[in-house]
Amino acid sequence: MNNKFRIVLILLFSISVLGSIRLFSDGFIVIRPNPVLRPVHSFRPFPLAVKYHRVNVKIFNNVSETFIDQVFYNPTRRILEGFYIFPVPDGAVINRFSMFINGKETEAELLDAKKAKKIYTDIVREMKDPALLEYSGKRMFKVRIFPIEPMSEKRIKISYSEVLNKEGKTIEYIYPLNTEKFSSQPIKDVTIKVDIKSTGNIGNVYCPTHKTEIIKKSVGSAVVGFEASNVKPDRDFKVYFDSGKSDMNFSLKTFGNGVDDGFFFLNITPAFDISRSEILPKDVVFILDVSGSMAGKKIEQAKRALKFCINNLSYKDRFNIIKFSTEAESLFTASMTVNKKRVSHAIDFIDDLRAIGGTNIFEAIELGLKNRGKDVPPRTIILITDGKPTIGLTNEKELIKEIEKKNRGGTKIFTFGIGNDINTHLLDKLTFISGAFRSYISPNEDIEVKISSFFSKIESPVLTGLELKIDSPVKVRKVYPEVIPDLFKGSSVSLIGRFSGDGNAKIILKGRIMNRSKQFVFSGNFKKIDHSSDFIPKLWAARRVGFLLDQIRLNGENDELKNEVIRVARKYGIVTPYTSYLIVEDEKRSVTRRLINENDRLLTPSVFSADRFKEESARNHSSMKMKSGSLSVRASREIQQMYLASDYSQINQGIKRIPMKNVGVKTSGVRSVVQNINGRAFYNNGKFWVDSLVRVKKSLTTVKIKFLSEKYFKLLENNPSVSKFLFLGKNVKFIYNSIIYEISE
Numbered sequence: 001m002n003n004k005f006r007i008v009l010i011l012l013f014s015i016s017v018l019g020s021i022r023l024f025s026d027g028f029i030v031i032r033p034n035p036v037l038r039p040v041h042s043f044r045p046f047p048l049a050v051k052y053h054r055v056n057v058k059i060f061n062n063v064s065e066t067f068i069d070q071v072f073y074n075p076t077r078r079i080l081e082g083f084y085i086f087p088v089p090d091g092a093v094i095n096r097f098s099m100f101i102n103g104k105e106t107e108a109e110l111l112d113a114k115k116a117k118k119i120y121t122d123i124v125r126e127m128k129d130p131a132l133l134e135y136s137g138k139r140m141f142k143v144r145i146f147p148i149e150p151m152s153e154k155r156i157k158i159s160y161s162e163v164l165n166k167e168g169k170t171i172e173y174i175y176p177l178n179t180e181k182f183s184s185q186p187i188k189d190v191t192i193k194v195d196i197k198s199t200g201n202i203g204n205v206y207c208p209t210h211k212t213e214i215i216k217k218s219v220g221s222a223v224v225g226f227e228a229s230n231v232k233p234d235r236d237f238k239v240y241f242d243s244g245k246s247d248m249n250f251s252l253k254t255f256g257n258g259v260d261d262g263f264f265f266l267n268i269t270p271a272f273d274i275s276r277s278e279i280l281p282k283d284v285v286f287i288l289d290v291s292g293s294m295a296g297k298k299i300e301q302a303k304r305a306l307k308f309c310i311n312n313l314s315y316k317d318r319f320n321i322i323k324f325s326t327e328a329e330s331l332f333t334a335s336m337t338v339n340k341k342r343v344s345h346a347i348d349f350i351d352d353l354r355a356i357g358g359t360n361i362f363e364a365i366e367l368g369l370k371n372r373g374k375d376v377p378p379r380t381i382i383l384i385t386d387g388k389p390t391i392g393l394t395n396e397k398e399l400i401k402e403i404e405k406k407n408r409g410g411t412k413i414f415t416f417g418i419g420n421d422i423n424t425h426l427l428d429k430l431t432f433i434s435g436a437f438r439s440y441i442s443p444n445e446d447i448e449v450k451i452s453s454f455f456s457k458i459e460s461p462v463l464t465g466l467e468l469k470i471d472s473p474v475k476v477r478k479v480y481p482e483v484i485p486d487l488f489k490g491s492s493v494s495l496i497g498r499f500s501g502d503g504n505a506k507i508i509l510k511g512r513i514m515n516r517s518k519q520f521v522f523s524g525n526f527k528k529i530d531h532s533s534d535f536i537p538k539l540w541a542a543r544r545v546g547f548l549l550d551q552i553r554l555n556g557e558n559d560e561l562k563n564e565v566i567r568v569a570r571k572y573g574i575v576t577p578y579t580s581y582l583i584v585e586d587e588k589r590s591v592t593r594r595l596i597n598e599n600d601r602l603l604t605p606s607v608f609s610a611d612r613f614k615e616e617s618a619r620n621h622s623s624m625k626m627k628s629g630s631l632s633v634r635a636s637r638e639i640q641q642m643y644l645a646s647d648y649s650q651i652n653q654g655i656k657r658i659p660m661k662n663v664g665v666k667t668s669g670v671r672s673v674v675q676n677i678n679g680r681a682f683y684n685n686g687k688f689w690v691d692s693l694v695r696v697k698k699s700l701t702t703v704k705i706k707f708l709s710e711k712y713f714k715l716l717e718n719n720p721s722v723s724k725f726l727f728l729g730k731n732v733k734f735i736y737n738s739i740i741y742e743i744s745e
Contacts, residue, residue, distance in 0.1 A: 031590045050259060175236070175237045177364075187232065202221065250267070254499075287365065420630045437644070468507070478544060479498075546639050574691075600733070703740070
């Protein structure tokens with residue numbers, strides 16, 4: 001091979017890390033000085049931009065093969081020299097490594113390097129950036145790349161195989177994207193496709209870390225897809241799936257530090273191959289607002305949505321339609337079973353709907369709750385309205401009280417609020433007392449699409465009236481959502497909560513099929529010490545904060561609720577416009593009273609653009625009290641998203657509205673303010689990254705160490721697992737082995 005294009009591939013073995021280690025499999029290029037091309041003293045290493053990053057994963061049973069295709073770009077007008085660094089997953093076997101030079105794919109050689117540890121440390125020293133310490137303890141490929149021509153691309157392809165971790169029936173696949181924070185610019189195109197095949201049945205498939213599309217193709221095949229553009233991914237991509245034949249699939253993951261109560265994440269999914277005969281009949285009452293404000297585009301879209309729903313009912317279902325304006329009127333005197341004649345009659349009824357008159361919501365719901373009959377399916381009400389009650393019972397508290405009294409049969413009331421001129425508190429309370437969910441349709445959204453999409457998800461019920469029980473030696477508490485949603489074909493339900501005790505416990509799920517009880521039982525291992533599923537604590541905290549904020553919004557703020565929001569949000573890093581405002585104000589008071597030092601504040605005004613932050617905080621605080629308007633609708637949407645959060649994209653609602661300053665870190669957005677490591681939140685207060693535990697355990701001994709000093713590297717060498725804290729930055733305060741370590745420049 002020509003020396004000009006030589007590639008030296010070095011396999012690095014660094015020191016082993018004690019305890020649990022995350023896998024790393026994403027590559028990046030670090031540009032280093034070339035003394036021939038440029039004086040070393042005038043050059044500081046930097047990461048090369050990634051143009052695109054594409055990953056294809058093939059999984060068969062519990063063996064995976066991962067194919068990575070990356071293109072890097074040199075935006076400068078200079079010839080550069082760099083190193084491609086690829087952290088290798090534990091137990092992985094590299095199948096192929098290749099690079100494109102002058103458009104030609106060139107195979108790389110695999111060489112062993114005895115001085116790997118020194119080379120690794122040298123890069124950290126040269127960059128004066130501890131970010132690479134995140135990979136301390138990992139095997140790596142290190143590839144010298146020269147030349148990297150000006151304004152040119154370098155394409156690298158790599159593939160590896162590994163045997164996946166399996167716990168019980170649940171198999172875990174991890175593809176960390178977090179090395180992409182080393183890209184000098186946002187990446188235009190990031191895609192991951194995971195193709196799962198199994199000789200057995202695939203049950204649960206879920207991704208708690210990213211917003212993905214999950215498609216079940218058959219009983220033994222599923223595809224998980226993730227796409228993003230103009231981003232710097234910095235979080236491990238995790239997919240879990242079950243294998244094995246079962247009518248009801250359970251997947252249990254736990255997290256525990258051995259000191260506090262643990263966390264559990266339970267995902268429940270009906271079998272994929274449920275036959276049509278096993279789908280439960282349903283009783284659906286559609287209640288449509290036809291008051292004068294619905295005239296025009298709104299009523300026409302709503303009518304098309306109703307037609308879609310009616311045409312997609314099964315012939316064993318029951319249904320009715322109630323229109324309301326000044327008065328309420330129903331299509332039938334009671335819910336009727338579906339047949340061609342009744343469907344035709346319903347379509348005619350819908351075609352004749354005209355928008356005129358006031359808004360008598362109470363009378364419509366009261367009518368929808370009547371005449372249930374015996375030995376019929378549980379009833380569901382779908383309420384569609386664009387206004388506030390103006391006729392009949394209009395007082396919010398009295399209306400809710402009366403509906404609660406009349407809803408003895410446990411009818412779920414799903415609400416669709418159209419536009420902003422609605423009473424969000426009323427609609428949200430209707431869903432809360434009935435154990436349902438709310439949806440809001442903004443003026444620029446299509447009513448037909450939103451309602452039709454919702455109905456498609458609930459058209460095939462499998463199990464209703466769910467109750468969960470977990471036997472000793474484990475006790476569970478603060479499980480969210482509090483009311484377990486019904487299970488439908490093709491959907492899943494995730495429950496997140498806290499637990500005490502440990503060991504194998506019997507998990508019992510009870511539900512109803514028509515008027516018959518059905519019970520599913522399986523065994524789950526609740527581990528008191530388990531760091532493998534560190535995504536759980538923050539998801540639980542988001543649901544907990546969402547629940548508390550809903551109580552504040554609907555019932556008023558008090559010190560008990562507010563202080564609990566502050567405690568949970570601060571400990572687990574739930575940053576929203578409302579929680580950040582509460583934390584900033586609380587810590588401001590604590591500093592004034594000398595309860596904490598200024599440097600130990602987690603969120604400080606220096607992180608935000610002060611005036612804009614105050615303005616946005618005031619708007620968000622006032623929106624919690626509003627009962628109507630766009631801000632009220634936004635608050636309702638965001639809080640429900642948090643309460644039902646099933647992946648990280650749903651946690652920090654409204655974070656983009658917080659005006660943040662550039663606090664001198666490579667990460668962006670919320671990651672520049674808070675990061676979670678092993679279930680703990682770390683905050684960037686403008687001076688330090690501070691462990692959230694420091695504030696509550698400030699009596700511990702503090703050891704101060706200078707960044708990149710001999711003591712710094714000695715700490716890393718003697719305690720390799722501190723690398724997960726050191727990589728945050730040059731100034732970090734964290735607790736390790738009951739000692740507060742303060743790292744500073």
